[in-house]
Amino acid sequence: MTIRFDKLGVVIAAIVSYAAFAAPFATFRANRIVPGEARSILDALPAAAGPLLLAIVVGAALIALLKTPLILRLAASVVALAALALLIGVSGSFLTPEGNTFARISPASGFWLLIFAFTLLLADVLTRLNLSPWARVGVLVVAAAAIGLLLVSGSWNSLSILKEYANRADSFWAEGSKHVTLALGSLAAAVISGLPLGILCHRVEKLRAGVLNVLNIIQTIPSIALFGLLIAPLGWVATHVPGAAALGIRGIGTAPAFVALFLYSLLPVVANTVVGLAGVPRAANDAARGMGMTDRQRLFGVEFPLAFPVILTGIRIVLVQNIGLATIAALIGGGGFGVFVFQGVGQTAMDLVLLGAVPTVAMAFAAAIILDAVIEMTSTRRREAQPA
């Protein structure tokens, strides 16, 4: 019998062997800003737990390395990820000296690499399983519930990032809701104005090139520069338009951040609307007119539903982009998770940076999965209907 290797498995096994044996699993710091000391898996965990974790990750890596049934690979990745998630919490309490509230334990590069390797394995298995859109959302919900459970159970409370959270729980949720409001609000504004603009560009050919070029140029302006450019006009509006200031419109703060995100969102929405409408089969449009639909009935009854998956792709781009970009709003006092990132950078407190970055990444990731599923659901019917 010949032993056959899985291509991705080779990469995963290589990462795991480096991460488990050569890289630090956790970092111990006497307080939140001093440099840390690295701890390996065996040093970071109680007597029995260390070898157990090593056995699990090595076993899972072997399963990944060889050509094995999908279901076994799925089990291996889930078990390894669960063990890592649980034991990093154990390591937190184990390494924290009794009664010491200044010491900080944080996951180190080895831990993150192991998470990365087994997430890679999990993602590969899920792709190969060819899950339906609903099932993918289901997996996301289960994963979110598991993480939520770990957070609520307190098993991670001794980790540094949660200590940072405990110190600013109130502002965490306030900034979080600001972040979401900024990202979703600017998206909503972009959709409300971008869709009609896209339809107009589709119908009026003369407008199309001009509008798309302008939006393209806006897209290339760096965000900081765009904020700068917005300070003057918004400041002018605040002082000269009655009631504007009362609405919170100012040269700095939430208003320019909102406007900037909105402007960045316009191009994907408008461009995808134009592309989607242009892709509606000629015959369908022709039939719609031939059956006696008015222009409006044709737009809402035929063109729009057929262009919808493409438009939705534009909205997906915008949503993921906005969740990430909203971090920058903190630079001009616009709030959001970026507040923690920039405070953390200022104080060289890595944990605080993570407190802002991790939820941002998680939200963007979840948004991408959900919208991909929705796009697939709306487009399956149509996919094969296109003439070859």
Add this chain to the structure above:
Amino acid sequence: MIEIEGITKRYDATTVVDDVSMLIEPRTIAVIVGTSGSGKTTLLRMINRLVEPTSGVIRLDGADNRSLPGYQLRRSIGYAIQGHGLFPHRTVAQNIGTVPVLLGWEAARIKRRVDELMTLYQLDPQAFGPRYPHELSGGQQQRVGVARALAAEPNVLLMDEPFGALDPIIRNKAQEDLLAIQKRFGTTIILVTHDMEEAVHMGDKIAVMDAGKLVQYAKPAEILAKPASAFVETLVGASEKPFRLLSLGRVRDAVETGAAEGEAIPDDASQRDALAELLWSGRPALPVKGADGRPLGRVTVDGLVKRAARPA
């Protein structure tokens, strides 16, 4: 009645339809034939104003077709589009119900009508109604396209190569069904086809188009007997002409007195079928029976061959 008067359509410098005039009597079928690109579709689409003519007038029952808004005009005219043009995001039942929905029929009536049409076109409403067009064969899609055109029981029906994708058996059936519908409702039909056989069989009159011009517009027998030009002659197929001529006549019009051996042929069969049967079985004569089974006489090879000759 459809009156087409001096209709011309130009795209920039090219004239696609050139000064066409024709009159289509109510409750008749006019078939348009012609080579690809000769302007058949364009002419058809000027009737329901999907294309606006450069000059000329089209009147439907005496009224200029520009007296209504385009979309209202089109709801009253059935249109079977070349290559079916079904809505990919709507089910078969929804596709067929398009115009009734636009006209505001109530749901129960729409459902009844859709089921009726699907049954007529041999598509089981239960099985096919909820399917999407891409789940149908080309021939089934085409039948749905025709059913959609018929849905609102229009007085005028425009059909652009409606039976092109059907196999001979289903095509025959579809042609007979259309003729039956046309008889029953007195629909006026303009049908575009590339199939000369279909044109001769279906048309009360045939219009031959060449490079945008109407070169001949006459009864099938006249087109076959007296083609107006060499082009028409080639189009109708010189070697096929005698058989086409025969296919126009019924056996009852060729009956001679006398008896013959063998299985009788019904008197409403075409003369062409009778001749084919005679040649195939190697007999000189066939008995003819009426619809009630009564013997009417016989048809002979000699008699039929005389009828296939060019009329004087």
